[in-house]
Amino acid sequence: MTTPTPATSGHHQDPPGGRTPQQWREKLTPQEYHVLREAGTEAPWSGEYVSTTSPGVYECRGCGAPLFSSSTKFESHCGWPSFFTPLAGDAVVQIEDRSLGTVRTEVRCAACDGHLGHVFSGEGYSTPTDLRYCINSVSLRLAPLEDNAP
């Protein structure tokens, strides 16, 4: 066994989330691995949750941490599931991303460091926050809300 050495560089080279890249590859499908562990992006309108409106909690597909509620999902017409706030402020971490020559804010799962998508602000959507968490479907798994009596 090798012991990961904590690195403070901006690159995701150190094994995060308690798994080595090989272990993530065994756990995830190739597309899940590409998005979650290599910060890939699924094609717009291709994801299984783009237009989903059923109630439930969207969990991290990498580690199962609850990330977003269906009640904060809104129709953004951008081709990816969009939320105006995470389930809890500390459920995700936000990292400055200059990879495309512009400054965007990357959103990652706080628990396993998996890439989720990006967050955009000030776009004029009529949501309480004016934020759009633009998240890959493949990073999420919807846990349907059980029909519990109130």
Ligand SMILES: [Zn+2]
């Ligand atoms: Zn996670």
